Amino acid sequence: MKYKYTYEESLHWMRSQPEHSELVELCYLDTDNLVAAKRFTSSEEFAEIIRLLKLKNSSKQLKILDLGCGSGIASYAFASLGHEVTAVDPDQSEDVGLGATSRLSYVVHNGSISTVEAFAENLPFADSTFDIVYARQALHHFSDLYKGLSECSRVLKANGLLLATREHVISDENQLKEFLDNHILHQLHGGENAHTLKNYISALQHASFRNIKTFAPFDNVINHFPESNADVKGRLYQSLQKKLGKVIVSILIKLPPLENYYRQHLSRSCNFPGRLYSFLCLK
Template sequence: MEYCTWEEAVRWLLAQPDQQKIVRDCYYDRPLKSTAARYWQSPEWQAIRAFFPMQEGYALDLGAGNGIASYSLAKDGWQVKALEPDQSNLVGCGAIKQLAEEAKLAIEVIQGIGENLPFNDRTFNLVFARQALHHAQDLRELSQEIYRVLKPGGVLVAVREHVISYQRDLPKFLDAHPLHHLYGGENAYLLNEYLGAMTLAGLQIEKVIGSFDSVINYAPLTETSLKEELKKRFNRILGGKIASQLLLSDHIFPQFLHLLSKIDQRPGRLFSFICHKMED
C-alpha cells in the first residue's frame, strides 16, 4: 500500500466537511496563531504546566508538530527549541516558524528526530513531548537521548501517549485511527514498554497518569462535559440516575475516574508520564 505524507493526510482531513470537530479537537484549525492561543488557554495546558519545574529555563518541545506547545511554552517564559521531523508549512517546521514570527516569540526551530537529538548533553531543564513518544522507531534510544540532553534535576513531561494492553490490540487501534490509513505513521506501545524504556535510560518515573486521571488525557472533554457524557450513559441503565448522583459527586468523582482508568482497556487510550533526571 502506498501512503501519502503527514502533511497530505492533514490537508485531506481539513477538506472534509464532516471531520471539522476532529480538526478543531486536534488543533489543526486555522488561523494557527488563534489555535495556539486556544491551546495555551485550554484546561489541558493548565493541567500540564503544573508538572513543570518551578522556574523557567531551557525547554525542548520534542516532536513539536505545528507548534502549539512551543507557543505555550514560550508564552509561559521558557526559552524554547522546537524539534520536528516534518518540514512542511502546514504541520511541521515551516508552520512553527510562521507561528513564532506572527506571535513575536523567540522559538528556535530544528528539523530532526528524537533518536538523534542535535543538542549537547545537559542542555534542557524541561523536555516536553505531546503525542511524540509513540511515534518513536526505537523507544529505548529516544529515552536515552532525552536523558542525555536533560540537565540533572530536569523534568520530562510526556503527555497523551497511545497505550495498548496486548500486541494483538495494535491493529484494532490502527484501523480505528482517522488518518493512519492515509499516511501509515501511527503507533502505540504497551504501558510496560514506555516505563521500561524510560527506566532503563536512567529516568526516575514520578507519576503515571491514566486515561481518565486527568483532563490532560481526556481532553478535548472537560471535567464538566465528561460528567455530562457519563450521566447520559448512566441514565440508560436501571438505577443509573441514583448511581450517577453518587459517583459524579465532587468528592467521589476523582476516585471514580481513577477506577475507570484502571479498567479502561481501549486500544490506543492515552497515558501521560512525569519523569525527572536525578541530581548529581
Template sequence: MSAVKQESWEDAVRWFREQPGNDEIVRDAYYDDPLNAAAERYWKSNEWLAVRDIIGTGPGDALDAGAGRGIASYALAKDGFTVTALEPDPSMLVGAGAIRQLSQETDLVIHVEENLSERLPFADCSFDVIFARAVLHHIADLPAAMREFHRVLRPGGAFVAAREHVITDPSDLPAFFDNHALHHRYGGENAHPLSFYQTAIRDSGLLLERTIGSLESPINYGPQSTNEIYHRIAAQLMPIAAFRKPISGVFSLPGIGALIRRLASQFDRRPGRHASFIARKLA
C-alpha cells in the same frame, strides 16, 4: 485491517480537514487555522493548565520534542521558557515551517531544530524541561531516544510525555489502526502496551514518578471537560438515563471524582487510549 495509502502526514491532515463534518475534530486536535489562534486556544486549554501544574513556568530552557505545528512550543514560550522545537518534518502545515511562521507572527522566540529524537544535536544537560506531546509512539527506536532525552536533560529536570497511544495487548493494534482517522492515509501511527513506555523511560536512567491513566487528567482527555468525563462514566455505569445526572453529581464531591477517574482508567481497554508519563533526572 484497512489498506494503507502512502501519503505524507501533511497530505493526510490536509485531506482530513477538507472532509465535511470534521470541523469539530480538527479544532479539538488544534489543526485548524489560523495557527496562532489554535496555539492560543491550546495555551488556555484544560490540557495545558494540567501540564503547567507539573512543569511550572519559566525562566528555563525547554525542549518541545516532536513539536508538530508548534502549539506546545507556543505555550512554553508564552509561559516564559526559552524554547527549542525539535521537529523533523519541514511542512508548512504540520511541521517546522509552520513553527517558524507561528514564531514570526506572534513575536515569540522559538528555535527550530529539524532532527530526530534518536540523535539530538544538543550538548549534555541543555534543558530544564523536555515536553513530548503524542510523540513517543512515533519514535522508531524509543530506548535510544529516551537515552538521548536523559543525556540532554539537566539534573533535577522534568520529562513529560503526554497523550501516548496505549494498547492492552499487541493483538489490539489492528483495531487501533482501523479506528484511527488518519492511519489509513499515511500509515504512520503506532501504539504500545503501557509497560513498553515505562521500561524505556526507566532504562534511560530517568526516574519515572507517575503514570497518568486515560481518564485521570485533562492531559489525556482534554479538550473534554472533567464533567463530560463524569457523564461518560455515569452513562457506562447506569443504563437508565434519569439516574445519570445524580451519579455525575456524586462524582463531583471532593475526593470522589479523582478516585472514580483513576479506577475507570484502570478498567479502560480501548485500543489507542491515552496515557502520560512524568519523569525526572536525578540530581
C-alpha cells in the same frame, strides 16, 4: 505496505471532508496554526501542564525542548509564558511542521522559539542542555523508543523534567492491529504506532528516569480531553443522583476521594486500543 500520501497531504484531505471538521479542530490541526496555538494556550490541558511542571509562579526563564513539535502549538504556549523554546521535528512542512512553527516565532513577545530539524533518536544538542523536555503525542512515533528516550535523558539537566502526554497504549499485538486499522490518517500515510504500558515504563527506566508518575486515561484532563474535568464530574453527579437523590449527592460530590475513586474506576474500565496515557518523571 505502501502508503499513498504524505502526512501533510493526508491532513489536507481530512480538512476537506466536512464530517471531520470537528476532529480537525479538536486535534489543533487548523489551517491557521496561530488560531490553533492560541486555543491550546488557553485550554484546560495546557493549564494542567503548567500545574504539573510548576510553571505558574516561575520567574526564571527555562530552556524547554518541544519534541515532535508539529505545527508549534505547544512551543507557542510555552514561549508565551516567557520561556526559551527549542522546537524539534523531522518534518519541515510549512503547514504541519517546522515551517509552521517558525511562523509562530515572529508573533511571540515574551519568550522565544527556535526550530531544529532532527529525529528524537539523534538530538543535536549537548548533554544537560534543557530544564524540561515536553513531548505531546510523540513517543509512539519514535522509530526506537528506547534510544529516543535515552536521548531525552541525555539532553536534560540533572533533576530536569520529562513530560510525555497523550501516548497511545495497547494491551497486545491484536489491539495494535485494531488501532492502526481504525486510525483515519494512518490508513493514508502510515506513521502511527502504540506500545504497551509496560514497554513505555521499561523504556523510561532504561533511560535513567526516576519518580515516574503514570497518568491513566481518566486520571488527568490531559488524557481525557476533549471531555473536561467538569464533564467527568457531571457524569459522576448524574450517576449518583439516580441512586441517592440530589441532596445527598450535592454533599458527596464535594469530597475529592469520591471523584478520585470514580476516575480510577473509569480508567480501569478503559481498555480500548490506543487509549491515552501520560508520563511525568525526573532525570
